[in-house]
Each structure stands twice: as C-alpha cells, then as structure tokens.
Amino acid sequence: MNNQPIGICDSGIGGLTVAKEIINKLPQENIIYLGDTARVPYGVRDRETITKFAKELVNFLINKKVKAIVVACNTISATCLPELQSRSPVPVIGVIKPTVFEVVDNLKSKIIGIIGTRATINSKSYEEEIKKLNNSEIVFSQACPLLVPLAEEGFISHPATKIITKEYLQYFNDKKIDFLILGCTHYPILRNTIQEIIGKSIKIIDPAKPTTKELINILTTNKLLGNNLQPIRHFYFTDITHQTEKTIHIFFEGKFLGEMEKINL
Secondary structure, eight states, rough: OSSSOOOEESSTTTTTTHHHHHHHHHSOEEEEEEEOOOTOOHHHHHHHHHHHHHHHHHHHHHTTOOOOEEOOOOOHHHHHHHHHHHHSSSOEEHHHHHHHHIIIISOSSSSEEEEEEEHHHHHHHHHHHHHHOOOOEEEEEETTHHHHHHHHHHOOOOOOHHHHHHHHHHGTTTOOOOOOEEETTGGGGHHHHHHHHHHHHHHETTHHHHHHHHHHHHHHHHOOOOSSSSSSEEEEEEEEHHHHHHHHHHHTTTTSEEEEEEEOO
C-alpha cells in the first residue's frame, strides 16, 4: 500500500481526459496534475524545446513525491518519453505505447486509422509503435488540428464542429478501417460527433483507457496502490484564465472536484 500521489502532466488541458479516467478507475488515489497552459501548444516547437519543457514538468512532479508519472500528452510521448523515463526515480508512462498495444495485441485489428495534431501525426510515433508489434498492420493517419480549439470552446455538438470533423474524416471514407485511434487527448470530448461521422461499425480507441490500464498494472505489480478514504486532487497550471476554468469544467462535465492553483516552473 502506498498513499503517495500519482502525477499527471500535459502541455495544457487535454490531459484532463486522462486524469478523469484515472480518477474514475482509481478513486482512492491522490492525484497531482500539472498542465503547462502558459506555454501550450508544444506541437509547434522543436524537439529540444519540447524536451526541455517536459523535463521541467516531470521534475516538478518528482519534487512533489509522486509514486508514478503519467505523461498525458501525445506530443511529449512522441518526442522524448525515453529521456524522461531514464531520469525519473519512479515509473513514467506515456499514452502511445499502451494505446497501440491495446489495438494491435488485444483487438487483433487489420486496418487502423489515427487522428491527431500535426505534430503527433508528423512524428509517425503511432505507426512506428504499431509496426514494432505487428508489421503487417495497415495504418492511415490524418491530422485534425482544428478539433482542439473546438473541444476547448465546448463546441461539442455545434454545427461547425460537425462540418470540420466531416471534412477531416472523409479521408477515411475509402480506407475500410476497423479502428480509429484518438491520437490527441482533447478528442474524446468530441467522441460522439466523431463516432457519428466515422460510422458505428468502426471502434474508437480513447488512449485514456489503455493508459489507465497500464498504470493500474504498474501500481499493482510494484505494490503501489493507494487506499485514501479522502483523496486529494490538486491541479496545477502555469496560467489560469477564465477560459482555462471554463474548459476544465467542460472536460469534467461540470463535476470538477479538485483544488486549482497557478504555479511558475
């Protein structure tokens, strides 16, 4: 039994979809979330800068005595995860490998679709991880950059969201995909719209679920599961604006239960 907190970090707010899943599956765990809202987005920056910022996030969480760290950011996971793992005294989990394992190993997929930000899609990180597990998989990827601001604005079922999503997803019309990976932590907010447009026969994969499953496996194996009767959930952000608060409540569907604090790294 270990009642130290689980650390979660992201370049901004999207990682809250992962935090929400972790809270749902591990309700007796203390949580520390760090979102770098002052410097988001990371995807437009070079590898050296992303790595520098990511190390600062991880160092902050390590100093908070966390027992494990979840990097709830596709850009960081795609860019410098091994470097973060090598410098951390506690386990560090990204969102890409657990998601790929879920699709390739457990779901026995044949044709996989991936949507994400330009940075994630251009990195080809999902494709590379998929090929490591099964080189015969067929993968199609599509960048959908406008979905992030739509999610943050709360335009969940707005007509504009449907038009833009349909424009992006028409790329898959003739690809006959079996599964669609949501390769950005913002996208689960728009899941219903994405499902409606891509079709009910295609299974959508939300990285929050396999990532949380991997976290539970690591905590169980290392006997690190907590048992807090009144868990503390502290959410740190490097900038907090009215829009930040609005988006947080959108992501938690008005059920945000945690302390919020602005910090400088």
